[in-house]
Amino acid sequence: METIYRDYSPKGVRFVYLYKALAHPELNGYVNPVTLEERLAHIEEAKRTLGSEIPWIADTMTNDLKHAIGNRPNSEYLLDPEGKVLRVRAWSNPSQLRKDLEEFVGPVENPTEVAELNMKIKPPPEHAPTGVVPRIRKQGFYRTLRSEPRFEKTGDPFYAKLRAEAERKLLSAGEGKLYLAFLPDPIHGVYWNNRAPAMDIELTPPEGIRISPTRMKGPDVKQDADADPREFLVDVKLDEAREPLGLKVRYFACTKQWCRPVTQEYLISWNVNRDAGRVVSRRMDFNSDGPRRGRGGRPGSGGGPLGPGFFGNPEGMIERLLAMDADGDDRLAPEELPEPMRQRFDRMDENGDGYVEPSEIETMMQRATSRRGRGAWMQRDADGDGKLSIDEVPPRLQERFEQFDTDGDGLLDEQELAALRGRMGGRGGGGRAARMMRADGDGDGKISREEAPAQLERRFDAMDADGDGFLTPGEIRAAR
Numbered sequence: 166m167e168t169i170y171r172d173y174s175p176k177g178v179r180f181v182y183l184y185k186a187l188a189h190p191e192l193n194g195y196v197n198p199v200t201l202e203e204r205l206a207h208i209e210e211a212k213r214t215l216g217s218e219i220p221w222i223a224d225t226m227t228n229d230l231k232h233a234i235g236n237r238p239n240s241e242y243l244l245d246p247e248g249k250v251l252r253v254r255a256w257s258n259p260s261q262l263r264k265d266l267e268e269f270v271g272p273v274e275n276p277t278e279v280a281e282l283n284m285k286i287k288p289p290p291e292h293a294p295t296g297v298v299p300r301i302r303k304q305g306f307y308r309t310l311r312s313e314p315r316f317e318k319t320g321d322p323f324y325a326k327l328r329a330e331a332e333r334k335l336l337s338a339g340e341g342k343l344y345l346a347f348l349p350d351p352i353h354g355v356y357w358n359n360r361a362p363a364m365d366i367e368l369t370p371p372e373g374i375r376i377s378p379t380r381m382k383g384p385d386v387k388q389d390a391d392a393d394p395r396e397f398l399v400d401v402k403l404d405e406a407r408e409p410l411g412l413k414v415r416y417f418a419c420t421k422q423w424c425r426p427v428t429q430e431y432l433i434s435w436n437v438n439r440d441a442g443r444v445v446s447r448r449m450d451f452n453s454d455g456p457r458r459g460r461g462g463r464p465g466s467g468g469g470p471l472g473p474g475f476f477g478n479p480e481g482m483i484e485r486l487l488a489m490d491a492d493g494d495d496r497l498a499p500e501e502l503p504e505p506m507r508q509r510f511d512r513m514d515e516n517g518d519g520y521v522e523p524s525e526i527e528t529m530m531q532r533a534t535s536r537r538g539r540g541a542w543m544q545r546d547a548d549g550d551g552k553l554s555i556d557e558v559p560p561r562l563q564e565r566f567e568q569f570d571t572d573g574d575g576l577l578d579e580q581e582l583a584a585l586r587g588r589m590g591g592r593g594g595g596g597r598a599a600r601m602m603r604a605d606g607d608g609d610g611k612i613s614r615e616e617a618p619a620q621l622e623r624r625f626d627a628m629d630a631d632g633d634g635f636l637t638p639g640e641i642r643a644a645r
Contacts, residue, residue: 166180166219166257166259166262167217167218167219167279167282167284168259168276168277168278168279168281168282169259169262169263169266170218170219171218171277171282172263172273172276172277173266173270173273176270176271177270178266178270180219180220181219181220181221181222182211182217182219182220182221182222183221183222183223183224183230183231184204184207184208184211184221184222184223184224185224185228185230185231185238185440186224186228186231186440186441186442187442188238188239188442188443189442189443189444190328190348190441190442190444191348191394191444193289194289194290194292194295194351194392195207195210195289195351195352196326196328196348196350196351197326197328197441197442198326198350198352199226199314199323199326200226200322201223201225201226203322203350203352204223204224204226205223206352207352208221208223210290210352213287214286214287214288214289215284215286216284216285216286216287217284228440231440235255236439237255237256238442239256239257240253240254240255240256240257241253241254241256241257241258241262243262243265243266243269245269251265251269252265255503255555255563256555256563256566258567261567263276289351290351290354292351292354292356292392293356293357293390293391293392294388294390294391294392295391295392295393296393297386297388297391297393298384298386298391298393298394298395300393300394300396301344301396301397301398303330303332303342303344303398305332305333305334305342306332306333306483306523307330307331307332307333307342307344308330308331308333308336308437309328309329309330309437309438309441310329310330310331310433310434310435310436310437310438311433311434311436311437311438312327312328312329312412312431312432312433312434312438313409313431313432313433313434314327314429314430314431315429315430315431315432318428318429318430319427319428319429319430321418321425321427321429322353323350323429324349324350324353324355324418324427325347325348325349325350325355325395325414325416325418325427326347326348326350327345327346327347327412327414327431327433328344328345328346328347328348328441328444329343329344329345329346329431329433330343330344330346331343331344331401331435332344333523335401335403336435336437339402339403339404340401340402340403341400341401342398342399342400342401343376343398343399343400343401344396344397344398345366345396345397345398345399345412346394346395346396346397347364347394347395347396347414347416348394349392349394349418351392353418353420354420354421355418355419355420356390356391356392356419356420357383357386357390357391357392357393357395357416357417357419358389358390358417358419358424359386359387359388359389359390359391360389361417361419361424362417363382363383363384363385363386364382364383364395364414364415364416365380365381365382365383365414365415365416366380366381366382366397366412366413366414366415367379367380367412367413367414368380368399368410368411368412369410369411369412369413370410370411371406371408371409371410371411372408373404373406373408374401374402374403374404374407374408374410375401375402376399376400376401376402376410377399377400378399379399381397381399383395383416390419403435407435409432409433409434409435410432410433410434410435411430411431411432411433412430412431412432412433413428413429413430414428414429414430414431415427415428483523483526483527486502486521486526496520496521496522496523497520497521497522498519498520499519502521503554503555506554513525513526513529515528551578551579552576552577552578552579553576553577553582554575554576555575558577562585569581569582569584569585571584601618601621601636601641602638602641604616604617604618604621610637610638611635611636611637612635612636612641613634613635614634617636621636621641628640628641628643630643
């Protein structure tokens with residue numbers, strides 16, 4: 166994208182990045198901000214780490230522009246000088262954008278190469294250790310709730326951010342688990358000083374709502390400092406009114422320069438926050454120059470708090486599709502679905518009520534995965550038609566979707582997927598390595614521990630010759 170900017174900004178083309186809500190909170194340790202000032206600080210951090218010259222704009226805290234342009238995490242719009250939309254992509258594709266600009270503006274004589282950019286990409290900020298406190302593994306499907314910081318109750322920034330998630334049956338049946346996580350915000354440079362008193366939480370349920378427990382304390386951690394989330398699970402039984410839940414938290418926010426006691430409050434509503442993003446990393450990976458790659462999980466590996474196989478199971482697909490639920494009623498009308506799925510809406514809508522509900526998505530996923538020999542990628546086939554649309558493939562494949570879609574019909578069929586698996590699994594795609602690489606659910610050409618089938622998991626460490634937490638086709642072929 167930076168090369169296109171270098172080539173076409175002198176020709177009068179204006180480029181802009183839009184900061185919306187974080188698509189993947191916790192990635193590299195960053196968490197969703199709660200003020201516009203914090204969003205602007207995130208933009209400055211992005212400029213620092215990426216070295217980009219493209220200007221940025223920040224969406225409002227209510228994400229008005231994000232909602233207006235379709236709620237996509239990485240969409241791309243090309244407009245003419247009068248504001249007419251010339252091209253729209255659900256997933257940004259720089260190579261296609263360059264072709265578009267060649268068509269509408271004209272070609273460039275000597276296109277800039279990436280090596281000529283000399284971009285100075287810097288790592289995320291240094292921070293306290295992570296991986297110190299074990300993460301909670303939630304069972305089942307959770308939805309992120311809206312939590313409102315009570316700014317009027319404190320004069321301090323919200324150094325630690327709350328993420329509240331409700332078990333699906335809690336929202337549908339009124340009884341289930343509530344997950345609470347407090348995440349130190351690297352924008353403020355804070356961490357947990359474990360020599361100070363542990364975090365203390367007090368829940369104040371309204372009349373008619375039962376919660377257990379209502380008082381909790383953070384863990385007793387032997388290491389002096391860490392930056393891991395503080396996580397809790399509570400049992401909740403709601404009444405019909407479903408009034409908001411009050412939460413008060415007391416903790417010590419610490420940096421290298423100071424350490425101070427903080428008391429802050431939130432109101433947690435029982436409404437789904439559709440701008441909260443998807444947590445896909447198991448650890449708060451501050452201290453790396455990119456997503457952590459190892460046995461602790463990595464973005465896209467399916468090792469997030471939703472449990473192993475997040476992207477390849479029905480719950481993951483339900484969350485991805487319900488992110489398109491514009492009116493927030495936890496069901497999908499035809500106009501809220503991707504175009505390929507609209508064409509099969511009647512097949513998906515089993516009860517004929519004009520909506521696709523989570524239970525119907527789950528039924529479709531079970532039907533899709535019950536077919537033998539379809540491979541891990543086909544678990545993403547939400548409508549069970551045996552083909553994958555761009556919305557159903559892993560993000561890393563979306564960027565090259567047109568390259569794999571050899572017949573240009575906007576879908577990847579079994580033949581096209583077989584060719585892709587062969588390309589990623591070894592020569593001609595044949596042999597044991599190619600068969601095993603079908604477990605590569607995120608399409609990165611490697612198998613993580615979470616993705617590994619049982620026959621590989623038992624010998625995972627022995628086969629992982631370089632100890633990086635992944636099996637490559639070469640490592641699989643070398644193993645006997």
